Amino acid sequence: MKIGLIGGGAIGCYVAAELAARGLGPEAVLTRSGPEDARGSDGVLRLRRLEDLPEGITLMVDCAGHAALAEHGAAILERGIDLITVSLGALADPALAERLSAAAERGGAQLHLASGAIGALDALAAARVGGLASVTYVGRKPPRGWQGSPAEEKLDLARLDQAATHFEGSAREAAQRYPKNANVAAAVAFAGIGFDATQVRLVADPGVTENIHEIHAEGAFGTLSFRINGKPLPDNPRSSALAAMSAVAAIERRCAPITI
Ligand SMILES: NC(=O)C1=CN([C@@H]2O[C@H](COP(=O)(O)OP(=O)(O)OC[C@H]3O[C@@H](n4cnc5c(N)ncnc54)[C@H](OP(=O)(O)O)[C@@H]3O)[C@@H](O)[C@H]2O)C=CC1
């Protein structure tokens, strides 16, 4: 397998280091800043343009956010290259979802949504088969985890002294308004009852130090409650380490003869 990455930020760097440790490359990293068409001392080709991607790449991994998926996703899939993305909230835009789906079909490739900073998506997807009555997702982060998001318009994050909800609504609205924070809401929606029926609450909480994600679901299967306290990545307090780990796990599954 020859792997290319998009994005050299907190998640991209984590994934690149883990791939190198496993002898899986990466062959190339596509960024929008930094060196152009240069092979570093680590042997990794740094690119600025997707057109310069070397032949023979079999898997691309988007670690760069909604704009990157929108910019490069369809072209990658149309070239017949499978794509793993952590930017799945971008699929809340129906036009982009349709464009990516059509490109994947044309190219005979697959877009895989990494599970990201949350879990229990397997249980939700199975529960959907029997019928889900309701799914709620609650995202709670320390104030600095919401910096650069619409939470800043509602709250004084620097002076917050108690937990405050800054968003309540559908997963579609959450994913579109919080592109750097609500990919998890999109993952829950995708696995469960969809972007419009999934209820979301986003909370800034000065009393926590981790990124806490909760799912509550009811349906024919019974009830489900899931909570994860995720440690943020050192380079980006908005992003949980598990999100980066989930991209590596998704790659590992593609290499394994038996998968879960
Ligand atoms: N599924 C999940 O659970 C999670 C998903 N995410 C998603 O992952 C994204 C990345 O997270 P993280 O690494 O922490 O963020 P960072 O801000 O640390 O890094 C993002 C990187 O992507 C690059 N980039 C942005 N747009 C493009 C583009 N069009 N083409 C190429 N490179 C691009 C940026 O480049 P530059 O330096 O030039 O801006 C930057 O290097 C988040 O924006 C979010 O959407 C994050 C956390 C959890």
Ligand SMILES: O=C([O-])CC(=O)C(=O)O
């Ligand atoms: O990393 C997290 O905790 C969640 C996140 O930012 C996202 O869902 O986009």
